[in-house]
Amino acid sequence: MQSTPPREAVIEVRGLRNQFGPQVVHDDLNLDVWRGEVLGIVGGSGTGKSVLLRTIVGLNSPAAGSIKVLGVDVVNGSEEDRQSVERRWGVAFQDGALFSSLSVLQNVEAPMREHLKLSENLMSALGQLKISLVGLQPLACGKMPSELSGGMRKRAALARALALDPEIVFLDEPTAGLDPIGAAAYDELIGELQHALGLTVFMVTHDLDSLYAICDRVAVLAEKRVYAEGPIEMMPEVDHPWIQEYFTGPRARAAQTKTETKTDTASLES
Amino acid sequence: MAEPSLTIEQSSNSATIRILGELLTRYVGGVQAEFDKVPTGLSDVQLDLAGLDSIDTGGAWLIAEMKRRLETGGAAVRITSAAPAHAALLETVTHHLPDPLEEEDGPRGLSAVLISLGKMTVSGWQSFLSALAFFGETLAALVLTLLQPWRLRRAALFSQMESAGLKAVPIVALMGFLIGVVLAFQGAAQLKQFGAEVFVVELIAISVLRELGILLTAIIVAGRSGSAFTASVGSMKVQEEIDAMRTIGLSPIEALVVPRVLALIIMMPILGFIANIAGLFGGALMSWIDLGVTPGMFITRLKETTDVWNLLIGMIKAPFFALMIGVVACWQAMQVRGSAESVGQHTTASVVQSIFMVIAIDAMFSIFFSELGV
Ligand SMILES: Nc1ncnc2c1ncn2[C@@H]1O[C@H](COP(=O)(O)OP(=O)(O)OP(=O)(O)O)[C@@H](O)[C@H]1O
Ligand SMILES: [Mg+2]
Numbered sequence: 001m002q003s004t005p006p007r008e009a010v011i012e013v014r015g016l017r018n019q020f021g022p023q024v025v026h027d028d029l030n031l032d033v034w035r036g037e038v039l040g041i042v043g044g045s046g047t048g049k050s051v052l053l054r055t056i057v058g059l060n061s062p063a064a065g066s067i068k069v070l071g072v073d074v075v076n077g078s079e080e081d082r083q084s085v086e087r088r089w090g091v092a093f094q095d096g097a098l099f100s101s102l103s104v105l106q107n108v109e110a111p112m113r114e115h116l117k118l119s120e121n122l123m124s125a126l127g128q129l130k131i132s133l134v135g136l137q138p139l140a141c142g143k144m145p146s147e148l149s150g151g152m153r154k155r156a157a158l159a160r161a162l163a164l165d166p167e168i169v170f171l172d173e174p175t176a177g178l179d180p181i182g183a184a185a186y187d188e189l190i191g192e193l194q195h196a197l198g199l200t201v202f203m204v205t206h207d208l209d210s211l212y213a214i215c216d217r218v219a220v221l222a223e224k225r226v227y228a229e230g231p232i233e234m235m236p237e238v239d240h241p242w243i244q245e246y247f248t249g250p251r252a253r254a255a256q257t258k259t260e261t262k263t264d265t266a267s268l269e270s
Numbered sequence: 271m272a273e274p275s276l277t278i279e280q281s282s283n284s285a286t287i288r289i290l291g292e293l294l295t296r297y298v299g300g301v302q303a304e305f306d307k308v309p310t311g312l313s314d315v316q317l318d319l320a321g322l323d324s325i326d327t328g329g330a331w332l333i334a335e336m337k338r339r340l341e342t343g344g345a346a347v348r349i350t351s352a353a354p355a356h357a358a359l360l361e362t363v364t365h366h367l368p369d370p371l372e373e374e375d376g377p378r379g380l381s382a383v384l385i386s387l388g389k390m391t392v393s394g395w396q397s398f399l400s401a402l403a404f405f406g407e408t409l410a411a412l413v414l415t416l417l418q419p420w421r422l423r424r425a426a427l428f429s430q431m432e433s434a435g436l437k438a439v440p441i442v443a444l445m446g447f448l449i450g451v452v453l454a455f456q457g458a459a460q461l462k463q464f465g466a467e468v469f470v471v472e473l474i475a476i477s478v479l480r481e482l483g484i485l486l487t488a489i490i491v492a493g494r495s496g497s498a499f500t501a502s503v504g505s506m507k508v509q510e511e512i513d514a515m516r517t518i519g520l521s522p523i524e525a526l527v528v529p530r531v532l533a534l535i536i537m538m539p540i541l542g543f544i545a546n547i548a549g550l551f552g553g554a555l556m557s558w559i560d561l562g563v564t565p566g567m568f569i570t571r572l573k574e575t576t577d578v579w580n581l582l583i584g585m586i587k588a589p590f591f592a593l594m595i596g597v598v599a600c601w602q603a604m605q606v607r608g609s610a611e612s613v614g615q616h617t618t619a620s621v622v623q624s625i626f627m628v629i630a631i632d633a634m635f636s637i638f639f640s641e642l643g644v
Contacts, residue, residue, distance in 0.1 A: 004466070100608060102611035116296055117296075118295070119299055125335075126295065126327070126331060129367065129368060132366040132367070146608030147608070164295075164324040181375060196358045196362040196363075197360040
């Protein structure tokens with residue numbers, strides 16, 4: 001990476017505390033997400049990755065702390081401010097959360113209908129473009145969510161998240177449950193879109209291949225906070241048993257070798 | 271912050287198109303007409319994007335669509351002076367540009383009406399058959415449960431009896447009380463004219479015990495518990511919980527339908543009885559206030575004139591109503607497909623159909639008993 005101009009934080013989390021009854025999920029959690037990066041959030045099951053995502057997008061109000069997204073305080077700010085940032089981000093939930101009574105195309109059109117004044121024809125053309133961008137066949141446009149496979153549902157959720165050309169997309173385990181080839185294609189797609197649209201991507205994932213393939217930085221949740229953050233190459237040096245095991249285990253080594261061979265062949269070909 | 275615009279310099283067969291300003295989705299509607307006006311018969315087109323300040327997928331779509339139109343018209347299109355990010359977006363969008371959808375022409379006019387009529391008839395017949403099959407399965411499962419009581423899910427049964435039965439007691443009692451009050455009040459107004467006030471007792475007793483108490487209880491239960499059955503089992507259907515049950519060898523009929531239907535069959539007569547008592551109480555109270563028929567007189571008159579058959583005829587109907595409400599509600603739940611909206615539609619259908627069925631059965635019983643002469 002060449003030296004970049006001063007980084008702009010699009011998400012700033014400070015002193016975040018989340019609690020459900022007696023269970024403290026986050027305590028004094030700090031996190032910055034820079035414009036234009038793909039940030040991978042990892043952590044064991046139940047360490048609060050989804051809760052963190054839901055808190056940032058305002059679906060869960062924290063017990064303490066502040067969160068700024070695109071310069072707007074989303075925890076204590078006014079309702080108008082919140083609404084103005086809402087249309088600048090897109091969220092794809094862990095299980096898709098598509099509107100079950102709308103077709104895929106109508107799902108993608110829904111945010112446009114709400115926020116933009118477009119003619120029906122234009123909206124449907126743009127909807128079809130978004131659906132094609134995420135790699136779904138045109139045939140999928142008219143299907144209902146219950147008629148989709150799990151992987152198609154994730155793609156449709158991404159298409160809906162991209163409907164308003166957001167600056168930030170939040171993805172909760174986008175590649176979980178996809179076949180390895182489908183997952184790799186999805187990674188490539190995120191990388192391509194991120195490059196073409198200048199997206200900032202906040203991605204919760206367990207998928208080591210994704211982490212190596214497209215994440216610029218990784219943040220590890222452990223012990224109720226962001227225990228470590230930085231480029232993935234640095235992670236094996238962090239002194240924490242879970243992180244050690246995660247990033248130096250056999251699967252991590254395999255994922256790492258895979259990306260290395262890929263870059264090797266790429267440099268041979270060029 | 272400039273709205274986008276398009277200029278075109280044309281010389282015989284070649285043209286240079288310049289796109290300026292911010293080509294963003296919110297402006298696309300406004301400039302689309304300008305893009306559509308670009309003539310197609312060109313052979314060489316240069317797309318100059320130097321003046322483009324910013325672009326998003328909507329804008330890129332507009333350019334890509336125009337490019338495709340020009341290319342199908344036989345032009346070679348070159349894109350020049352595009353910022354790297356703009357070029358990358360344009361390439362991605364061009365690559366993924368969906369083919370224009372062709373509108374399918376379905377049949378029209380009379381044939382369309384006939385086709386939809388035919389489809390409705392067939393699907394109506396099929397849903398009647400499937401309802402019948404479901405009714406049969408439920409009856410078989412109920413009988414099996416009676417023969418092998420240990421198979422019954424007692425926890426589910428008791429919790430359904432509580433929510434469908436016990437918790438309905440206040441509303442059912444209140445309803446019965448008010449019916450008694452209304453009957454006494456209305457009856458008194460008429461009977462006073464003939465000086466036949468004392469017949470109000472028969473009026474109340476026969477109409478409440480024989481018909482109204484149990485019928486109105488069934489209607490309340492259909493609205494209250496029938497809808498709850500359909501909504502909860504229907505949501506389970508949407509979440510694939512029913513499929514999951516089948517895969518682990520649980521029969522949804524045995525696990526979900528039998529406890530619910532059985533709970534209704536047990537609780538409905540009790541609720542009906544409560545409604546009857548409350549109705550008589552309300553009637554007696556009102557007769558006392560309005561006509562001066564003392565409670566003692568009311569009870570004596572009740573004993574003298576009202577046959578116990580009136581009560582029994584009412585109570586006999588209760589389990590049939592319960593069975594019908596439970597089966598219709600659960601059958602509708604099983605028809606739920608996929609979406610949350612479908613749950614709503616089938617819940618409505620469940621309430622409407624079960625109330626209709628209750629009234630139909632009540633009418634059949636009336637004919638039956640009058641033939642018997644009781
Ligand atoms: N609404 C809630 N009420 C109570 N506890 C909750 C709630 N939401 C989450 N939790 C708890 O918070 C913890 C973190 O949950 P979260 O869903 O964020 O995990 P996760 O890191 O996303 O795990 P996974 O990788 O399995 O998706 C869990 O222990 C969970 O039980
Ligand atoms: Mg999660």
